[in-house]
Amino acid sequence: MFLAHLKNIPEAKPGLRWLTAAQARASVTEGQLMASPEVLDYIQLAEARQTGASDTAGGSGDVALDEKGGSYIYVLPEDRAVKLPHEALLEAAQLLKLEQGLLYEEFVRRCFPCLFMNFSRFSDLVQSLGWEQATHKDLFRSLDSQSRGALTYRDLLFGLAALEPCTQHGGPPAEIRCRYIFRYYDKDNDGRLEFSEFRQIVSDIRRFKGQSVNKEELMLVTEQSAKVFGAESSEYLTLTEFLTGVGQLKFRGTSLLLRSPQSVSAFLKQRQSAADRPGSPAGGRVSPRPSVMFDRSPLHATDGPEKLEEVSADGPFFSPSAGSEGTEYELATHSVRVRRTGTLLDINALWDMEDSSTISASARLNKRSRWERISSVDSFNQKSQPNEMLNGLRYFERPVRTDQAAGKHAAKEPFHWGNVDRSVLAKCLLQICHLVRDILVQEPRLLQLKSPCYILGDIHGNFEDLVCFEKSLWRLGPLLTPASFLFLGDYVDRGAHGVEVVAYLFSQKLLCPNKFHLLRGNHEVREIQQTFTFQKECITKFGKITGPEVWEAVNECFDAMPLAAVIDNKIFCVHGGIPPPTIDGGKISAINRIPCPLPRPETQSPLAWEIMWNDPISMGAVSSETLDELRENDGFIDNYRRGTAHMFSSEGLDRFLARNELSHVVRAHEVQQAGFQVFWGGL
Template identity: 50%
Template sequence: MEQLFRAFDKGNKGYLLLNDLLHGLAAMDPRTVHGGLPAELRCQYIFKYFNVSQTGYLDSEEFGKMVWEIMKIKGENLSDEYFDARVKEQMKCFGKDVIECLSLKDFMDGVGLLKFRGTSSLLRLNYPFSEMIMNLTHKVTKKRKLMKIKAEESEDDCLPLEDTDKLRERNGGEEKDHISYELATHVVKVRRSGTLTNVSQLWDLCGTGALGKSVQDLIANNRSKLTRMSSVNSFNEKSIPNEMLFGLRYFERRIDTSMSDISAKDSFCWGEVDMKSFAKCILSICHSVREIIIKEERLLKIESPVYILGDIHGNFHDLVCFEKVLWRMGPILTPSSFLFLGDYVDRGEHGIEVVAYLFAQKLLAPTKMFLIRGNHEIRETQISFTFYRECKKKFGKNIGVDVWEAINSVFDVLPVAAIIDEKIFCVHGGIPLPSHGKGMVSEINKIPATLKDPINEELAWELMWNDPLRPEEITDKIKEDLSKNNGFITNSKRGTAYQFSADALDEFLERNNLTHVIRAHEVQETGFQVQQNGKLLTVFSSSHYCGGFNEAACILAHQNKLRTIRLDTS
């Protein structure tokens, strides 16, 4: 604690101001990046932490303690012989055989030039300090509630155990510690490849030796109480969404002439399938999934872990690749949720199949699969590009238009943005103008649940169409325009909506207590791009877009990290 106090005490005052404490804790926060200005500030704290003598120079003993801490964190051998050799090796990073007095400038130069490594792990909290404070507050609140319960139990002559739930409800609601689990009534069987083979009812396995006697007795005594849980419907092979997925597996697979009972066909081809039956299945799925999605908030709230995928654009091949990598057993048996940022159709050959797949998975796992709207989930856009023609080509003029309208009736009710862990704002295009509801994201929930013509709803339109400005695009004239319009200019590239600056993004994040924005909308060579001071990520999940050579990628939000995953689609 003395070392931390010394590190936080700017100017060696002998006391800490509130800002001193907050700045020091921010430097220790695991989310604080170890690069650029934050790294320089962190290095100052690290230097002061190990400078026990407070001379302004690290001596050999102080430097040795720093090296020892780095080795300990990395799990290296801490024997005296190995340690001494490592210290001598590290001294040479600063051009010295012996560290007698290492100045702050020399230390920061060594770290900045990547000669001295390992400081990123020093002076780090295990959890974000904001979460630590919230957890502490929760514990104190919980303790007070329990003390109040005990006091009232005494007054009530010690209520029996079964009455404590009523008492807890009276004193502020349920405690998470008392949420109960129940036994699922089905068992899934999985191949080594990760794919499902079958699903059985739990009681069907009684007497096979698969279940212990105690479990069999439990089932026998409570079978009437074990109702068919809703999740088992996800594995019902006769359900419409599973029939759709079964059909899409056939569509994906290549069939050669050696299989005499089935006509040969290429992969990603329907062959001799009755497309009217396929259309009927799509229409049914659209009707069902619309009823689910229309009840969702326009601004989704999702908890991590979450995989975030960008534009798919009818690339069913890449969508299947993502499935095999990320949710081979299906979303419902995968710990993570999945968020798709729009642009499911147009420009690719298989927009119908992509939509059918995503809608079917949404029906099977409505709380795990989330879809938001992009600028290609608009009728006028699809007529200008390829999806409208794709529907008529695959199903004929009349049925094709019916399918197209049914799919767009679902697009009309898609949410337009999402927030992960109350910190990561996810959208198809970009941040909106601050003139909408004082720039607060809560304004998004005021967008109508059914939005057939988004062009008439400015906030939704901007969320679907806006783009970030790149540094190379900014001229003196643009700087002037940005200063007059809160960091926004007309989006001349698209002929509609706006472009926004890094300053506008910073203000949006600060105003809404957010840390990052993840969006799609623009093709990227490597499938992703980090922009605007590392606070904005663009992700694109369709490789070889329009015949090009770009890669596909997705982002995983988990454990306070945004991890980028590039997909090998070769």
């Protein structure tokens, strides 16, 4: 390359082309002809020297030189208690030494001899990761934090780490991710979100949650969401306001945004595996194709990006004639090996096994399903908050003998925390509560479930029994068990381990929201817990400052819990009992009209209070006066045993079943020495 001041442009020769400085700048900006912006630094440097100006003018030169001479591996320190934000991000994304080396090799392979990655080469890369073409410009702008029109290796490394499906959306990684999300939706790159840009965020969150994106409803929800930031529809949202609102949990759902359809780590390892196969070029690496090295350049030919075959409903994995009419089948998302003890080994995502002998090249998996099934990915991510909590609870459950004690874990008895820092436990539980509440508020107040389904009654802080249930019913975890699980409430009070029970159930709910279902019982009420033990337990375990905070966070989840469920449209499941016909005609459809959240059920919803507290009456010791009262009130009388709500007779039950076209009622609320009791024919 030569820089010259010419009055007339010489005649072009083969392989030689003259550009003005303005044309060169335009060529780099538009991603045509010249593939990297360091050329502009050389032009600026030469122009500055000819005019006598300073040769330290702004530009990307400093970045380029640093990128060339600096280390490309970020070794994460193991001996430092607090990691820097970018170190926490790389660790959360599991982009460690090996993965960073592979990514740097990929960067050089695509960009050499340039020091930057331009948009066209970035577009080819994210196309290989499964991103739709329409998202490429927004992704590029999101990663180009310096707005230089090109990406350094570090830009690419940290950007892809933020997009990884396994990167947690909590702590320092969450703030970094939110910065990328902000730039992604800031279409005009003016450093603020206009109302239309913020509406797109709300729309995408609702779409990922499977909620309506009707225009009128979307506008209403967007206006309501904007108010939590203190912004109206005519205003804009700054980055600071956005980070503050998300950080204070005023605006939820951003964890669903900006997730890569395929893990970059798996993509890089697949390329390495393909390069190491017999027949690959010498050196064990795939030689760069001209289309990769000189893509979209008028001086070089291009064969375009790789095209991947997708499996659709009429593809090789689906058959219109197979199975029941209108039923579609899809492959599971993971392959696992299991020990006889139930421990999972070698967990692999199915799409991470592409290009291996397991998944042939002619059977590419649908990339869209990777977005839709992020929850399955999270379930097998051992670094996720719910899995971290479950691992901690396994330590709590097991004894540590004196001869086993080493390092930070001293000897301890089973079902004790030993010398575990309770503040760390409280912080993790608070984060889990915030996440699980987001799920619970979206569920109907009356769940509709399908069999097979295990139904479990009161637990009351008995973590030992809960562990027994796990080992008997879902030893491999709910996700790998071919059934769903329904808990009927009363998780806390009386027993010593209400905190651990809640932590366990909430963690499993996060991992399997469609298989682990939690109903509300009468002890999921603040006033009851103040009378019993759960409030005191939280204060005892976490102190007078953090304890009440944990207690309130748990109860905010209780406030949003569903109140009843119906299995196979026939079996009504509830904590307490059936409602009297004097409340909404005794129809269970009215349950879905109960407000959510419901912090004061006794005053806010008579229906909720009844189904949380009601009991069947034992007909063996009923006086003639009581029988008359039951006949006059459709089988219901005041609940003299509990001092609130009602009791109901077998006749009241039969009418309830007939009225709602049900066959049985399954309830908890009362201890049964044999584990269960068939009270009447349908109860």
